[in-house]
Amino acid sequence: MSKTVLGIILGGGAGSRLYPLTKKRAKPAVPLGANYRLIDIPVSNCVNSNVTKIYCLTQFNSASLNRHLSQAYNSSVGAYTSRGFVEVLAASQSNVRKEWFQGTADAVRQYMWLFEEAMRDGVQDFLILSGDHLYRMDYKDFVRKHRESGAAITIAALPCDEKRASAFGLMKINETGRVVDFAEKPTGDALRAMQVDTTILGVDQSTASQKPYIASMGIYVMTARVLKELLEQHMPDANDFGNEVIPQARSLGYPVQAYAFQGYWEDIGTIEAFYNANLALVKTDGSANFSFYDKDAPIYTMSRFLPPSKALQGVQIENAIIGDGSHVNSNTRITNSIIGLRSLIGEDVVIEDTLMLGSDYYETVEECAWVPGCLPMGIGKGSHIRKALIDKNARIGERVKILNKDGITEANRESEGFMIRDGIVVVIKDSVIPSGTVI
Numbered sequence: 001m002s003k004t005v006l007g008i009i010l011g012g013g014a015g016s017r018l019y020p021l022t023k024k025r026a027k028p029a030v031p032l033g034a035n036y037r038l039i040d041i042p043v044s045n046c047v048n049s050n051v052t053k054i055y056c057l058t059q060f061n062s063a064s065l066n067r068h069l070s071q072a073y074n075s076s077v078g079a080y081t082s083r084g085f086v087e088v089l090a091a092s093q094s095n096v097r098k099e100w101f102q103g104t105a106d107a108v109r110q111y112m113w114l115f116e117e118a119m120r121d122g123v124q125d126f127l128i129l130s131g132d133h134l135y136r137m138d139y140k141d142f143v144r145k146h147r148e149s150g151a152a153i154t155i156a157a158l159p160c161d162e163k164r165a166s167a168f169g170l171m172k173i174n175e176t177g178r179v180v181d182f183a184e185k186p187t188g189d190a191l192r193a194m195q196v197d198t199t200i201l202g203v204d205q206s207t208a209s210q211k212p213y214i215a216s217m218g219i220y221v222m223t224a225r226v227l228k229e230l231l232e233q234h235m236p237d238a239n240d241f242g243n244e245v246i247p248q249a250r251s252l253g254y255p256v257q258a259y260a261f262q263g264y265w266e267d268i269g270t271i272e273a274f275y276n277a278n279l280a281l282v283k284t285d286g287s288a289n290f291s292f293y294d295k296d297a298p299i300y301t302m303s304r305f306l307p308p309s310k311a312l313q314g315v316q317i318e319n320a321i322i323g324d325g326s327h328v329n330s331n332t333r334i335t336n337s338i339i340g341l342r343s344l345i346g347e348d349v350v351i352e353d354t355l356m357l358g359s360d361y362y363e364t365v366e367e368c369a370w371v372p373g374c375l376p377m378g379i380g381k382g383s384h385i386r387k388a389l390i391d392k393n394a395r396i397g398e399r400v401k402i403l404n405k406d407g408i409t410e411a412n413r414e415s416e417g418f419m420i421r422d423g424i425v426v427v428i429k430d431s432v433i434p435s436g437t438v439i
Contacts, residue, residue, distance in 0.1 A: 003122045026131075034321045332348065402433075
């Protein structure tokens with residue numbers, strides 16, 4: 001696997017569905033689960049599957065992503081024998097192509113000249129992944145099934161209900177798993193026409209009745225030689241894998257196979273999905289489908305060498321994750337929440353159903369006091385936060401109430417340091433919310 005498979009992670013576009021989290025960072029660099037970033041999921045799955053040659057393609061705000069990957073992985077996956085690496089490939093203009101990436105397939109085509117070098121070194125298959133999914137997967141089995149089936153393209157698939165089906169590429173397969181029909185994000189009659197008996201994927205009858213569609217996860221294994229032919233000879237103008245490459249490959253006679261994935265998988269490309277997937281990590285009713293606590297397939301990230309978190313007298317913490325290096329002052333109550341790295345929380349604060357992404361650096365109260373009008377980093381004394389998403393380096397003053405009592409679902413108050421997306425108050429990175437503010 002380390003010599004014959006190249007991992008290609010697609011960083012996505014501008015990340016408008018995750019805005020304002022993507023205002024100052026690429027989508028794969030968005031923090032996740034207190035200590036991690038989204039990119040850590042596919043990279044860790046690759047490392048655990050012995051795929052050690054990994055590129056991440058992006059064209060928006062790639063600085064923090066590049067820094068994270070270089071500091072987190074290159075010293076561990078790269079060696080004299082394995083020649084592994086994890087690198088960012090940002091969109092760039094050249095004498096041949098002066099356009100930015102036009103889509104997933106176009107991004108791969110523009111860097112095919114580089115991937116050809118890997119092919120000359122023995123790479124047989126491209127493992128194409130997305131940078132905004134939450135799941136744990138053994139790619140070794142995925143690649144093995146692809147090779148055994150003789151397919152040109154293998155698509156990771158899972159059953160899906162009707163409510164979410166129109167957001168995915170849907171397929172029909174025969175008894176051997178060969179894809180016989182494929183439709184990208186169909187609606188109306190075209191959607192209903194894609195209904196199938198999903199017991200063919202190995203699920204029970206009850207699950208199949210609730211989830212009568214086979215959805216593409218946007219994760220593919222593609223035979224390297226075939227993909228080069230498709231993108232450069234047969235479809236030189238195709239921009240997208242789901243809309244164009246996969247349907248046209250089928251029509252050209254290339255075998256397309258489905259790989260049934262049985263585990264938990266979530267597309268967290270929207271604010272609501274991102275918020276829910278994070279808070280699901282602290283559930284204790286057995287509904288939490290993903291856990292970072294797996295010794296056999298750990299999720300890796302950057303080693304930051306931060307001190308343990310500290311909680312002072314009278315602090316109540318219930319169903320919460322507290323990231324490294326955080327400081328929680330006395331008589332504060334935290335429930336059903338995730339508190340990110342280096343978070344500073346004042347006295348008598350109430351935090352409920354909230355995702356706090358933490359801070360990029362420490363700032364002491366004394367340091368802040370030297371700056372006229374400075375509001376300390378973190379959450380000030382006596383504040384009450386409920387159902388909010390607080391991005392990094394936010395400065396929330398004393399006695400601030402973020403409660404959204406009116407139940408507003410959408411509001412753009414970016415000039416005031418926050419937005420409301422899907423009913424969730426999002427405090428923008430580096431924003432200042434003055435003392436006494438009520439949202």
